[in-house]
Each structure stands twice: as C-alpha cells, then as structure tokens.
Amino acid sequence: xxxxxxxxxxxxxxxxxxxxxxxxxxxxxxxxxxxxxxxxxxxxxxxxxxxxxxxxxxxxxxxxxxxxxxxxxxxxxxxxxxxxxxxxxxxxxxxxxxxxxxxxxxxxxxxxxxxxxxxxxxxxxxxxxxxxxxxxxxxxxxxxxxxxxxxxxxxxxxxxxxxxxxxxxxxxxxxxxxxxxxxxxxxxxxxxxxxxxxxxxxxxxxxxxxxxxxxxxxxxxxxxxxxxxxxxxxxxxxxxxxxxxxxxxxxxxxxxxxxxxxxxxxxxxxxxxxxxxxxxxxxxxxxxxxxxxxxxxxxxxxxxxxxxxxxxxxxxxxxxxxxxxxxxxxxxxxxxxxxxxxxxxx
Amino acid sequence: xxxxxxxxxxxxxxxxxxxxxxxxxxxxxxxxxxxxxxxxxxxxxxxxxxxxxxxxxxxxxxxxxxxxxxxxxxxxxxxxxxxxxxxxxxxxxxxxxxxxxxxxxxxxxxxxxxxxxxxxxxxxxxxxxxxxxxxxxxxxxxxxxxxxxxxxxxxxxxxxxxxxxxxxxxxxxxxxxxxxxxxxxxxxxxxxxxxxxxxxxxxxxxxxxxxxxxxxxxxxxxxxxxxxxxxxxxxxxxxxxxxxxxxxxxxxxxxxxxxxxxxxxxxxxxxxxxxxxxxxxxxxxxxxxxxxxxxxxxxxxxxxxxxxxxxxxxxxxxxxxxxxxxxxxxxxxxxxxxxxxxxxxx
Numbered sequence: 001x002x003x004x005x006x007x008x009x010x011x012x013x014x015x016x017x018x019x020x021x022x023x024x025x026x027x028x029x030x031x032x033x034x035x036x037x038x039x040x041x042x043x044x045x046x047x048x049x050x051x052x053x054x055x056x057x058x059x060x061x062x063x064x065x066x067x068x069x070x071x072x073x074x075x076x077x078x079x080x081x082x083x084x085x086x087x088x089x090x091x092x093x094x095x096x097x098x099x100x101x102x103x104x105x106x107x108x109x110x111x112x113x114x115x116x117x118x119x120x121x122x123x124x125x126x127x128x129x130x131x132x133x134x135x136x137x138x139x140x141x142x143x144x145x146x147x148x149x150x151x152x153x154x155x156x157x158x159x160x161x162x163x164x165x166x167x168x169x170x171x172x173x174x175x176x177x178x179x180x181x182x183x184x185x186x187x188x189x190x191x192x193x194x195x196x197x198x199x200x201x202x203x204x205x206x207x208x209x210x211x212x213x214x215x216x217x218x219x220x221x222x223x224x225x226x227x228x229x230x231x232x233x234x235x236x237x238x239x240x241x242x243x244x245x246x247x248x249x250x251x252x253x254x255x256x257x258x259x260x261x262x263x264x265x266x267x268x269x270x271x272x273x274x275x276x277x278x279x280x281x282x283x284x285x286x287x288x289x290x291x292x293x294x295x296x297x298x299x300x301x302x303x304x305x306x307x308x309x310x311x312x313x314x315x316x317x318x319x320x321x322x323x324x325x326x327x328x329x330x331x332x333x334x335x336x337x338x339x340x341x342x343x344x345x346x
Numbered sequence: 347x348x349x350x351x352x353x354x355x356x357x358x359x360x361x362x363x364x365x366x367x368x369x370x371x372x373x374x375x376x377x378x379x380x381x382x383x384x385x386x387x388x389x390x391x392x393x394x395x396x397x398x399x400x401x402x403x404x405x406x407x408x409x410x411x412x413x414x415x416x417x418x419x420x421x422x423x424x425x426x427x428x429x430x431x432x433x434x435x436x437x438x439x440x441x442x443x444x445x446x447x448x449x450x451x452x453x454x455x456x457x458x459x460x461x462x463x464x465x466x467x468x469x470x471x472x473x474x475x476x477x478x479x480x481x482x483x484x485x486x487x488x489x490x491x492x493x494x495x496x497x498x499x500x501x502x503x504x505x506x507x508x509x510x511x512x513x514x515x516x517x518x519x520x521x522x523x524x525x526x527x528x529x530x531x532x533x534x535x536x537x538x539x540x541x542x543x544x545x546x547x548x549x550x551x552x553x554x555x556x557x558x559x560x561x562x563x564x565x566x567x568x569x570x571x572x573x574x575x576x577x578x579x580x581x582x583x584x585x586x587x588x589x590x591x592x593x594x595x596x597x598x599x600x601x602x603x604x605x606x607x608x609x610x611x612x613x614x615x616x617x618x619x620x621x622x623x624x625x626x627x628x629x630x631x632x633x634x635x636x637x638x639x640x641x642x643x644x645x646x647x648x649x650x651x652x653x654x655x656x657x658x659x660x661x662x663x664x665x666x667x668x669x670x671x672x673x674x675x676x677x678x679x680x681x682x683x684x685x686x687x688x689x690x691x692x
Binding site: 072074137148151152183185188190192193216217218219220221222230232233234236237238239240241242243244245246247248249251252253255256257259260263266267269270273274276277278281 | 418420483494497498529531534536538539562563564565566567568576578579580582583584585586587588589590591592593594595597598599601602603605606609612613615616619620622623624627
C-alpha cells in the first residue's frame with residue numbers, strides 16, 4: 001500500500017488529545033505507510049506531543065486550530081460561527097487533498113454537517129449515512145445503518161443506504177455479494193409502514209443489491225444479513241439497546257461471580273475463558289462508524305472511546321483508504337442510475 | 347380479592363392449546379378465585395381438556411369458536427370475515443361482562459384491531475398501546491411502550507401513552523410517582539424530531555406525569571426511568587434488540603463453558619449460580635404485554651411462549667383486574683383533560 005495521511009481531529013471526544021494522541025502513536029507503529037496530521041489547539045497539544053513520543057516523529061505533522069467543538073454545541077451554529085475548529089480544519093485537509101481521511105471523536109451532528117458542507121456528497125446522494133460493523137454470532141460482521149445521522153428517511157434515502165452499505169461491506173469484508181435486509185417489525189411482506197414496503201420493492205428489483213427481505217431486531221446479530229438498513233432513529237436505538245443489554249449482562253455475570261467465596265474462586269478460574277470468548281462482542285472492537293456517501297473518507301469514533309477503541313476507528317479509516325470506498329460507491333451509484341434510465345426508457 | 351374470570355383464546359400462538367391449557371391448569375392452582383373460560387375449537391380442545399385435567403374442573407368453562415386466526419392472517423380481513431374466531435369470541439366475553447380480561451398468544455395486529463372494535467377505546471384515546479414490563483438492572487421493571495401496535499405516533503398519542511403507562515406502572519409496581527421518559531437518540535433537549543420535542547414540552551408541563559427528560563436506548567435497562575415511551579416501530583426494535591443480544595450473550599457464554607474439559611468442569615459448578623443471577627432477565631418472566639387504552643383488559647402473550655411464560659401472561663391479566671387498570675386510566679385521563687381545559691381558559 002502506498003503512503004497515506006489521516007487528518008485527526010485531536011480535540012474531539014470526551015478526553016480529546018489524551019486519547020487521540022496515544023492512539024495515533026499506536027497506529028503509527030502498526031502501519032509504516034501511515035502519516036498523521038494532528039489538528040488541534042497548539043497550547044493544549046504541544047506539551048502532550050512530547051508526552052506521547054510524537055514530538056519529532058517523522059510521520060507526524062501538527063496543524064493549529066484554535067477552536068474546539070463541544071458535544072453540546074448546536075451543529076448549525078458551529079457551521080456558521082466556528083470556522084477555525086479542529087474538526088473543520090481536519091475535514092478541509094481531506095477536501096484539499098492534503099489527507100486521505102479524517103477521524104474524529106467529536107459531536108456527531110456537527111461532524112455530519114461540516115463533512116457534508118466541506119467534502120460534498122456523491123452524485124445522487126443528498127445526505128451521508130452513518131454505518132458501523134457490528135460483530136455477529138457467526139463470527140463475522142453485520143453492517144447497521146443509519147445510526148443516527150438521518151432520523152427520518154424516505155424510500156430513496158433507504159435505497160441509497162442499502163446500496164452504499166452493500167459496497168462498503170463487499171470491499172471491507174471481501175464478500176462477493178453481501179446480503180442486504182431492511183429492519184422491520186416483522187418478516188412478513190405486509191409488515192411496516194409504506195416507506196419500508198416501497199423500498200423493499202425497489203430493492204427486490206435491482207440487480208446491484210442482494211436483497212433478502214425484512215429482518216427483525218432480534219435477528220440483527222445472527223449474521224443472516226450482512227447489511228441491515230433502517231432510518232437513523234431506529235438504527236440508533238438498535239445499536240444502543242445492543243450496547244445497553246451487553247452491559248446489563250456483564251454486570252449480572254460479575255454479580256454472579258462475586259456472590260460467594262466459592263463463586264469468586266470459580267469465577268477467577270473461568271473468567272479468562274469467558275473474557276476470551278466474549279471479546280469479539282466488545283464495543284471497542286467495533287468503534288469507528290463511517291460517514292458514507294461523501295466525496296471523502298470520514299470516520300467517527302465514540303466520544304467516550306479509550307485508546308484501544310480509538311485505534312480501531314483509525315483502522316477503519318485505513319481500510320476505507322485501502323479500498324477507495326468513495327470511488328467504489330460512486331461507480332456503483334452510476335450503474336444503478338443507468339439501470340433506472342434503461343427501465344424508464346423501456 | 348373477589349372471584350374473577352379470564353377469557354382465554356386457547357387457539358392463538360405457535361402451539362395453541364398445548365400451551366394455553368396447561369398454563370390455565372397452573373394458574374387455577376395458584377389463584378383460588380380465578381375462573382377461566384377456554385375459547386376454541388371443540389374438536390381440538392375437547393380431548394385436550396381431559397389430558398390436562400381440566401375436563402370437569404369446577405372453575406373451567408368451555409366456549410366453542412370454530413374459527414382460528416393464524417399468525418399470517420391480515421388483521422383487516424380477519425375483522426371482516428372471521429366473526430367466529432376464538433380471539434373475537436374471547437374479546438366479546440370481556441365486552442359483554444362475561445369475563446374480566448382476555449389473554450391471547452395470537453396474531454398481534456388482529457388482536458389489536460379486534461380488541462379496539464369489540465371493547466372500544468377510552469374517552470380521549472384513539473388507539474390502544476402495547477406495553478411490557480422489562481426487568482432492569484436495579485431489580486425492578488421498566489415499562490416500555492409502544493411495542494409495535496402503533497408504528498407511527500403523533501405528539502398527542504405519545505403523550506397519552508406516557509399517561510397510561512404511568513398509571514399502569516404506578517398501580518402494578520405500587521410506585522407513588524413513576525418516572526417517565528421519552529426514548530430518543532440523545533439526552534440533550536435539541537435531539538430528536540419535532541414530534542418528540544413537542545411531546546417533551548407537553549410532558550414537562552403537566553402535573554400528572556413525573557417527566558424526567560429523554561433517555562437513550564443504552565439506558566433502557568438501568569432503571570432510571572420507570573416508564574419509557576416511544577412509537578411502535580422503535581419500541582419493537584428496542585425490545586427485540588434486547589432479546590437478540592440476550593441470546594447472543596447466552597450462546598457465547600455457553601461456548602466459553604464448552605471450550606475445554608477444564609471450562610466444562612468449572613462451568614458445571616458455576617452454572618447454577620449464573621443461572622440464578624440471570625433468571626430475572628429471562629424473557630419468560632416478562633411475557634405478557636398489555637393492550638392499554640381499551641375499556642377492558644387484554645393481555646398478549648408471545649406467540650412462542652412456553653407454559654411458564656404463558657402463565658406469566660395470565661398473571662399480568664390478574665394484576666390488571668386486581669387494580670382495575672382501565673378505570674384508573676380513565677380517571678387520570680379525565681383529570682388531564684380538565685387540566686387542559688383550565689389552561690385554555692386562563
């Protein structure tokens with residue numbers, strides 16, 4: 001792989017550079033072709049660069065951006081009044097060709113809006129989608145989208161999500177024809193609202209998507225569908241229910257192991273085996289949601305990510321650079337538009 | 347408690363009378379004041395009544411209904427063409443005063459529509475809601491609604507759900523002022539769509555609901571909110587994600603325990619303790635979703651419920667009879683309508 005550069009919004013997330021800098025350090029060790037441009041407030045970043053052994057690193061650049069966007073900032077006001085934020089400067093680097101991708105743990109709404117304005121969407125796409133690969137019970141990943149960037153979605157939007165998710169999954173997971181499903185309240189064709197039913201019809205009638213029908217939320221993790229499409233409200237709820245339930249179970253498991261001296265003893269012996277088995281379900285391993293549909297690569301890390309989790313977000317950006325995801329999506333969109341033109345002329 | 351009668355749609359669910367009859371048997375043993383009217387097809391039910399020791403039980407009645415509604419039947423066509431179904435006959439028993447509640451494991455959409463037409467909704471309620479009590483991490487229950495009966499909901503509908511859920515939770519859980527929350531993609535007041543924001547405003551301004559703000563889906567099970575309100579599409583997804591993740595987790599835990607002879611040995615010793623700790627999270631224990639907002643009590647069991655789970659659905663109906671939930675909801679609705687009248691005259 002050729003050399004490539006990631007622009008890092010170092011200020012975003014709950015812990016800012018205290019996570020993004022050590023994660024950069026880790027990623028640089030793993031990828032000898034990786035260059036990172038750290039974007040952030042000089043006064044805060046400078047002393048930390050030496051602390052994390054990045055001060056004179058040959059593959060690290062630093063770019064000063066005096067403003068920071070908080071998790072509470074309103075995206076629209078950020079767009080209007082915060083022209084020197086680390087998030088925007090990092091995105092501008094991608095837009096100008098100075099970087100191949102942007103990674104940020106900052107405010108999702110702001111990232112979405114700034115990315116759309118700075119990078120622009122691909123031909124045929126009105127708004128980017130937020131997608132994440134979740135571990136499934138078959139040991140693979142299911143791509144769930146949208147995760148909250150588009151709360152309400154019309155039929156065409158859902159169709160485009162399906163198409164984009166299909167390309168992303170095909171490339172990153174190296175699957176020849178990923179199965180695509182719509183999230184619904186039942187499997188039967190008469191279930192759901194009109195938008196979903198209409199979209200199901202569109203998906204079933206295009207040769208570019210391997211549409212397998214509706215999926216219910218309890219099947220999300222059984223691996224039947226490689227790509228699961230829904231609006232941002234429902235996707236956000238599915239993702240967070242999943243995380244919430246995982247935490248409930250772990251807490252109860254810990255309680256069981258802490259119950260008596262006997263269970264504590266057994267738990268100590270069994271814990272490493274359980275941890276090893278459950279590790280592929282750990283949220284850290286699927287940190288890194290992609291904003292797709294843009295003319296550039298943008299990856300969003302959880303705001304509360306730790307160093308390991310943030311490293312996975314950088315990993316996700318690297319995979320998308322490797323597979324040139326925006327170009328692949330753009331090519332697929334063109335084919336579908338051509339298919340539609342053919343149909344309308346028949 | 348006085349004597350009371352439950353009308354049982356014996357034919358509904360994946361296993362029909364093979365589950366509903368033994369569950370009836372169990373419930374009759376537990377509740378000496380309980381009478382059950384079994385509604386179903388004579389030819390199928392008659393031989394089973396003796397098999398499950400119900401043939402000459404002094405508190406069992408049988409009512410013949412030759413038609414059965416399948417899980418695939420379209421609710422609207424059922425309403426028009428299936429006037430002798432076990433589900434409808436059971437509901438009519440409640441409407442006529444011949445029973446205090448109806449329990450069915452049948453087709454949810456059909457139950458919803460038939461219940462609405464047979465029992466009618468309370469003054470001020472246009473459609474009933476489906477609500478279930480989920481176990482939370484504090485050892486209590488959080489009431490989630492709507493679970494799929496109303497896919498899209500306007501602001502007033504969500505407000506009414508909050509009010510009805512609050513009454514149900516207050517009575518059944520014996521809480522003086524249950525906390526009520528709206529499910530959203532973030533806690534901040536600027537999050538969500540206009541319907542949710544408007545509803546949040548209404549909820550914050552009524553003295554009859556202890557509204558505590560938005561809740562995210564990962565907080566569903568931490569017990570912060572006693573009642574969580576959302577539209578039927580999102581509620582269905584939250585509930586099923588929860589169930590799906592639970593299954594993933596248990597499967598992985600089992601895999602860990604089956605990994606080696608050593609883990610099998612430790613697992614065997616620890617398993618009873620883990621099972622005991624996790625048992626309050628078992629779906630069987632929260633089987634029994636209530637259709638509320640009707641002029642009568644209707645409880646829906648999971649279609650795939652086993653005998654124990656179906657017994658819990660009957661238990662739920664008994665609690666609602668005991669607390670006269672429809673009358674309590676009706677009274678609270680009246681107070682709120684009066685409050686609104688006062689406000690509009692100020």
